Amino acid sequence: MNAAELPLDEALRLQCLAELGLSAPPQEPEHDAVLDGLVRCAAHLLGFPIALISLVGERRMWFKARYGTEVIDCEREASFCAHTIRGETLFEVPDAAADPRFADSPWVIGETRLRAYAGLPIRLGHLTLGALCVGDTVPRRLDAVQATLLVDIANAVSAWFAHRREHVDLLASRADLQQQAELLGRLSRA
Numbered sequence: 001m002n003a004a005e006l007p008l009d010e011a012l013r014l015q016c017l018a019e020l021g022l023s024a025p026p027q028e029p030e031h032d033a034v035l036d037g038l039v040r041c042a043a044h045l046l047g048f049p050i051a052l053i054s055l056v057g058e059r060r061m062w063f064k065a066r067y068g069t070e071v072i073d074c075e076r077e078a079s080f081c082a083h084t085i086r087g088e089t090l091f092e093v094p095d096a097a098a099d100p101r102f103a104d105s106p107w108v109i110g111e112t113r114l115r116a117y118a119g120l121p122i123r124l125g126h127l128t129l130g131a132l133c134v135g136d137t138v139p140r141r142l143d144a145v146q147a148t149l150l151v152d153i154a155n156a157v158s159a160w161f162a163h164r165r166e167h168v169d170l171l172a173s174r175a176d177l178q179q180q181a182e183l184l185g186r187l188s189r190a
Contacts (some may be wrong), residue, residue: 025062033064048134055130084119095139
C-alpha cells in the first residue's frame with residue numbers, strides 16, 4: 001500500500017492531538033455517547049455496515065468511535081484516513097480492491113474485506129485531527145444526499161472536538177488560577 005504524504009501542518013496537528021489527550025488510543029476503549037451515536041447514525045442513514053471516527057497519530061490511527069467493527073487501531077500507513085486528512089473535502093474509494101493505493105491493504109485483503117470507503121476530515125479550527133468515515137464490503141459510491149448527510153455528521157463531530165478543546169482550555173485555566181491563588185496565599189502569610 002502506498003503511504004499518504006504528510007499534511008503540511010503535521011507537527012501542529014500532532015501537537016493539538018496531544019494537548020487534547022488524544023495522541024494515542026487509551027488502554028481501555030473510552031465510550032462517548034455523542035460520538036458513538038454519530039457513527040451509528042452515519043452507518044444507518046447512509047446504509048453502510050461500518051462507520052468510524054478516526055484520529056490519525058504519528059504512526060498509528062485509532063478509533064474514537066466505531067460501529068460495525070471490533071478493530072481499535074491500525075498502522076497509519078495501512079489507513080484510508082491518512083489520505084482523507086490530506087484534503088478538505090470528501091475522499092472516496094469506490095472499489096478499494098481495484099485501487100492500486102489500497103489493493104494490498106490489510107483492510108481490503110484481511111478479515112474486514114473493505115471495498116468501499118468514504119471519509120471526511122474532522123477539523124478543529126484549521127487543523128485536521130482525523131476523519132469521519134463509512135465503509136462497506138461491496139464496491140459503491142455515495143449519492144449526493146448521502147454525501148450531504150456525511151458532511152452534516154462530520155460538522156457535528158468537529159463541533160464535539162471544539163467543545164473538547166474548550167473543556168481542556170478551561171481545565172488548564174482553572175489549574176493556573178488555583179496555582180496563582182496558592183502563591184498569593186503563601187505570599188500574604190509571609
